Amino acid sequence: MDSLRSIESFVKAVQAGSIAAGARLQGITAAAASQNIQRLEKSLGVRLLVRTTRKLAMTESGTLYYREVEPMMAALSRAQSVITEFQGQPQGRLRIGASVAFGRHVLMPLVPTFTRQFPKVSLELVLSDHSLDHVSEDIDISIRFNQQLEPGLIARKIATVPVLFCASPAYLHRKGVPVSPEALSQHDCLMFRVPVDGRLLSWGFQRDGIYYEPELTPSIVCNDIDSLHRLAVEGAGIARLAAFVASEDIKSGALIALFEQGETPSVGLPLSFYACYRDRHAMTNKVRAFMDYLVEVMPSTW
Known part of the structure; x- marks a missing residue:
């Protein structure tokens, strides 16, 4: 030994x-x-x-x-x-990697129920907006959206999440409501810098089946989605947020979703999320149990 x-x-x-x-x-x-x-x-x-x-x-x-x-x-x-795990309940350590926002807003509320169902599984959650490597960081499952998928990983789709462009009522009262994405060039845009490669995350829209990116100039740039969310609520500008980040504030009226009304609405392209593992040998009972659980409990609407 x-x-x-x-x-x-x-x-x-x-x-x-x-x-x-x-x-x-x-x-x-x-x-x-x-x-x-x-x-x-x-x-x-x-x-x-x-x-x-x-x-x-x-x-x-x-x-x-x-x-x-x-x-x-x-x-x-x-x-x-x-x-x-042979003929037994899933057990042992299960190390799961995900982005910070997805981990905080989606995974954390789901974890307690899973651990009650599978008490012999010990979860370790690695939340990072940097690229996670399954081998060097000993990750069993990583949660990635479509742009983060890597060759060699086996991916199972678990959710499709709308992307919303939001601003507070105070900001819209002060600066006016943009009637179309093209009007964003006249507004304060709160943009996310991707930690993995340092690029600004583009704001893409779809109208009548056609994809386009309007011209805009960022007023504030940050590498943390929750911070951009907070800035939007406080009236600093317009932010691009996944529905799981913004939905509660939209329901309460603290944020207003833009561009989704009118005769020819423009919508942000949704994010498709996948649970990924290394190869078929990595599909243990505990990995299968967690992936099946995610598919079962993910909301059908956000």
């Missing part, structure tokens, strides 16, 4: 990019992981890793060794999942 733990520390360090990050995936200290790797190197009689202050790199021997042991460790992990 000690040898396996040492090999696991080596594999996790390579996958995560550092010994400390790999140790977190193992649930041990960085010092313990470093000692594991040192023992492995001593038993093999070769240096596997080159440690510098800026990065971790494999030696030639390390590259050859990793190529052989990584599939073995993956197979052992799958075997453990199969045995622990």
Whole structure:
């Protein structure tokens, strides 16, 4: 077992990019992981890793060794999942990644019911607007919208969420109501900067089946959706928000949805959300149970 733990520390360090990050995936200290790797190197009689202050790199021997042991460790992990779940209730740790807004507004209200149904499953939620890597961050399921899908992942659609363009009554009283998306060039637009690549998230509309993006100039830019939501409620401008973020404020009158009325209404393109996993080997009972649960409880309307 000690040898396996040492090999696991080596594999996790390579996958995560550092010994400390790999140790977190193992649930041990960085010092313990470093000692594991040192023992492995001593038993093999070769240096596997080159440690510098800026990065971790494999030696030639390390590259050859990793190529052989990584599939073995993956197979052992799958075997453990199969045995622990065989003819039994889903159990074990389930690590789920999602964007901050989706996690806060959609997942959090749903999690307690799932954990009551499956008390042997221990959930770990990783909320981030940065790109999540299933291997290096040991993610079992990631929730992504259509623009975030990556080749190689298996994706199951769980929801289609309307996108709304909203402003407070106070802002609209002060600046006027834009009658069409083209009028946004005369308004204060609150825009989201995508943390993954630094681009501004475009505001796309569809009218009579034709997609277009109006010209606009951002007045405030932020990389957090909930902050843009708060700014809109406080009257700072017009924001592009998923329905699960804005719907309660629209119901209460704190925000007003724009462009959806009139003879030729313009609507923002909806977001399609998917539950993603690595490959067919990653489809354990606990993964299947959570994905089935999401499909079952997602609202049909937002």
